[in-house]
Amino acid sequence: MPDVFRLLAPPSRRHLLEALRDGERSVHDLVERTRMSQPSVSKQLRILRESGLVSLRSEGRHHLYSIRGRSLREASEWLSYYERFWEGGLKRMDEALQREPGPRARRKP
Amino acid sequence: MPDVFRLLAPPSRRHLLEALRDGERSVHDLVERTRMSQPSVSKQLRILRESGLVSLRSEGRHHLYSIRGRSLREASEWLSYYERFWEGGLKRMDEALQREPGPRARRKP
DNA sequence: CGAGCGCATGCATAAATCGACATATATCCC
DNA sequence: GGGATATATGTCGATTTATGCATGCGCTCG
Numbered sequence: 465m466p467d468v469f470r471l472l473a474p475p476s477r478r479h480l481l482e483a484l485r486d487g488e489r490s491v492h493d494l495v496e497r498t499r500m501s502q503p504s505v506s507k508q509l510r511i512l513r514e515s516g517l518v519s520l521r522s523e524g525r526h527h528l529y530s531i532r533g534r535s536l537r538e539a540s541e542w543l544s545y546y547e548r549f550w551e552g553g554l555k556r557m558d559e560a561l562q563r564e565p566g567p568r569a570r571r572k573p
Numbered sequence: 574m575p576d577v578f579r580l581l582a583p584p585s586r587r588h589l590l591e592a593l594r595d596g597e598r599s600v601h602d603l604v605e606r607t608r609m610s611q612p613s614v615s616k617q618l619r620i621l622r623e624s625g626l627v628s629l630r631s632e633g634r635h636h637l638y639s640i641r642g643r644s645l646r647e648a649s650e651w652l653s654y655y656e657r658f659w660e661g662g663l664k665r666m667d668e669a670l671q672r673e674p675g676p677r678a679r680r681k682p
Numbered sequence: 683c684g685a686g687c688g689c690a691t692g693c694a695t696a697a698a699t700c701g702a703c704a705t706a707t708a709t710c711c712c
Numbered sequence: 713g714g715g716a717t718a719t720a721t722g723t724c725g726a727t728t729t730a731t732g733c734a735t736g737c738g739c740t741c742g
Contacts, residue, residue, distance in 0.1 A: 467584065475576065476730080502688085504730085506689060507690080532658065540653075546649075547642075549642030549645065583700070619720080619721090
């Protein structure tokens, strides 16, 4: 239970995860995409990796990082308990409180 | 804008939001439920309120707080981009990755 | 096999907070 | 009014944490 929300708090780490949305990326790629310094990228990637949010695959001297959904899922599930607070206003809330809500698919903006 | 993830990072604030899941609560209630000190509760509630995560309704000397979903929704939407990384294991991932091409050699500007 | 590239790490600094404690403000009840 | 209850705020100390800069290390290719 290594607080996923704490890991996602700094924008720099979220930027890295955003840059990884469409697949594996090398550190060099991530530096260009995020405009962070290379040491910063490496350092944050290490934290993300040790927390299980990304995985690393080495190919020669290239380190390829990719997203690992498991931990992010925990955060998503935590938030799913609050969906009823933005879905359809307040009136149907009592009803929604009856059931035990599980993780649900969310819609994109 | 006001980094929702940063707001959710400290467990104390998440505990408060959890205690508010089933409706309006007074500060005193929240102190009992979370076993935090009263000043801490008030302070964190202020932060949550100024960030739009909870709303306040005063009734006499009682301050009743309740959840306001709007900002939480932002976080949930951000996470929704990563659903494909945990939905149905790894096999469906390749599919999701098809639309966006993988990492390729990049040139410096 | 040596130079250059890709990546990681160590250290120091600075900033952001979280919680504890004491205290201030406001409302209610007798 | 006065005391008790409910909540808010101010201050301080301690801890965590995020870069910036310099450097170390492994791999690859000419």
